[in-house]
Amino acid sequence: MSSLRDKMNRLRGTGSSATVPPAEETGAVHQTVEPQPEPADTDHLETLSEEWSSMGVKLLHNEAGSFLIRRKSYSALHKHGIHCLGELPAAACGLSAFHEAPVAPEELMYLDLETTGLGVGTGNVPFMVGLAYWIGEELIVEQAVIRHPAEERAMLYYLNSKLGSYRYLVSYNGKSFDWPVMQTRFIMNGYNRKLWEPLHLDFLHPSRSIWKNTLASLRLSHVEEERLGIERIDDVPGSLAPQLYFQFLADGNPEPLRGVYQHNEIDMLSLVCLSIRFGHLLNGAMEGCYQLPMPEESEELIRTGLWLEKMGHGDRAELMFQAALAAERTASSTLNMLAARDKKAGNWQRAVLLWQKAVMQSVQPGSAGMNASVELAMYYEHKLKDYDSALSYVSEALEQALSHPLGRRDAKRRDEIEGLRKRKERLLRKTTGRKLAE
Structure with missing residues (x-):
């Protein structure tokens, strides 16, 4: 000083x-x-x-x-x-x-x-x-x-x-x-x-x-x-x-x-x-006398909703979520963001629909589609005990991870690939064991 x-x-x-x-x-x-x-x-x-x-x-x-x-x-x-x-x-x-x-x-x-x-x-x-x-x-x-x-x-x-x-x-x-x-x-x-x-x-x-x-x-x-x-x-x-x-x-x-x-x-x-x-x-100015323009991008809609929910306005947050879902196309990463919120809130029905939509939209290998596939694999394995569906989703996630350009070089991605392989092996054992039991 x-x-x-x-x-x-x-x-x-x-x-x-x-x-x-x-x-x-x-x-x-x-x-x-x-x-x-x-x-x-x-x-x-x-x-x-x-x-x-x-x-x-x-x-x-x-x-x-x-x-x-x-x-x-x-x-x-x-x-x-x-x-x-x-x-x-x-x-x-x-x-x-x-x-x-x-x-x-x-x-x-x-x-x-x-x-x-x-x-x-x-x-x-x-x-x-x-x-x-x-x-x-x-x-x-x-x-x-x-x-x-x-x-x-x-x-x-x-x-x-x-x-x-x-x-x-x-x-x-x-x-x-x-x-x-x-x-x-x-x-x-x-x-x-x-x-x-x-x-x-x-x-x-x-x-x-x-x-x-x-x-x-x-x-x-x-x-x-x-x-x-x-x-x-x-x-x-x-x-x-x-x-x-x-x-x-x-x-x-x-x-x-x-x-x-x-x-x-x-x-x-x-x-x-x-x-x-x-x-x-x-x-609540979206419905009141001081009109604010509605966000145009689905990610901003969802982020606005998440912030409103954090501030204690869950009803207004849901309006933002619905507006985002009504958009013609919503990015897979944005769908995952809302799905994570629904998973935490116990709203499994919508979370599953969001993950499925994210997987369908992931035409190119990337973390958004892979993450959605992993979430679906965990849901079908642990919630529904549907090991065949879980195996299908984890196989898709592993394929996306391996085809990613950094899949074999990035340390974090290598750990993810190893985790997916172990999950797939476990599901194979479960499906094989069930078939033998039948």
């Missing part, structure tokens, strides 16, 4: 950070305040340049020093992609499924960071902290920025007093990245007592559950484009944000940060819309 701080200080020509009493001594730790409609601004000797003012940036002072803040408000009628922000109050009810507790829009604090690096260690500093929260009929987006290390404590002082007013932290990978980074910075700056402990709503996890194999990327910018109808124009990639910040530190020109502000702002709005989408989905 010290090496990065020294580097930033040298670039800015700034001395060591201002001497400010730790938060514990000032009594400001975990101070609970109501969200303010406008960040307060007081008289100060320093004034911001025209470049900062043109971006809507203000200088904010508090007991710990000063930092920059940019604030924008959006009405409930503002449309971002396919959603209006005013849908948030209705969608928030559905989000209660995440923690089995009521969720009000005023309890949600959205967070997105722009940092100097990628890790969660002490050397990674968030130079821009994006926040969004709901007040009345408006969404407020705030972006706090530090111009040099001496301003970090003032920014954290402000955030520490603000965050405690909210119950939920909403993010995209924030549980693993954004919030651990913030916790580290709070502790490094003396805010190590009674830190805010929010309930997390991290939407990377449901995104991964539903779109793991149907979207080329799970980056928020890709998810928003493919599923939220949001198109970014002349967007600064988040990966360039650290470089642009260090450029600002070197020459003092804030203009390159204009694109970073815009990128972070869109991230915040997209995160709100993603929470709206998941909230509607959990509320």
Whole structure:
């Protein structure tokens, strides 16, 4: 951390950070305040340049020093992609499924960071902290920025007093990245007592559950484009944000940060819309007033159903499963996915039909058809004691395994082949023994 701080200080020509009493001594730790409609601004000797003012940036002072803040408000009628922000109050009810507790829009604090690096260690500093929260009929987006290390404590002082007013932290990978980074910075700056402990709503996890194999990327910018109808124009990639910040530190020109502000702002709005989408989905919006487009791919339908079932909505999950089965063609791997769910639930009748369909569709050797054949072999052997049918399916699975290009080279596949041979030998003994007995 010290090496990065020294580097930033040298670039800015700034001395060591201002001497400010730790938060514990000032009594400001975990101070609970109501969200303010406008960040307060007081008289100060320093004034911001025209470049900062043109971006809507203000200088904010508090007991710990000063930092920059940019604030924008959006009405409930503002449309971002396919959603209006005013849908948030209705969608928030559905989000209660995440923690089995009521969720009000005023309890949600959205967070997105722009940092100097990628890790969660002490050397990674968030130079821009994006926040969004709901007040009345408006969404407020705030972006706090530090111009040099001496301003970090003032920014954290402000955030520490603000965050405690909210119950939920909403993010995209924030549980693993954004919030651990913030916790580290709070502790490094003396805010190590009674830190805010929010309930997390991290939407990377449901995104991964539903779109793991149907979207080329799970980056928020890709998810928003493919599923939220949001198109970014002349967007600064988040990966360039650290470089642009260090450029600002070197020459003092804030203009390159204009694109970073815009990128972070869109991230915040997209995160709100993603929470709206998941909230509607959990509320049953496929049948309700907020219509969501039905997934087109059978795998996405089944993955959506599996996620809904996990969140306690089995009835809505079944609608997804039925829609997937009604599709003209469903991939064998997708059929196996639903069959595995039915097997676990004891729904053997549909599981068998799904496995049989997967076998019939597997015209080329591959794991999907082979796995379905193995499942059918086990079902007929152990459930129905039909050893002839079981032998037929295990023979088909062995043939597919042997004809696979990696069948004789891959160690895992060799183990599978050996297991299939043993299963076939056992079934041969059983069928032979039964025939002799007859």
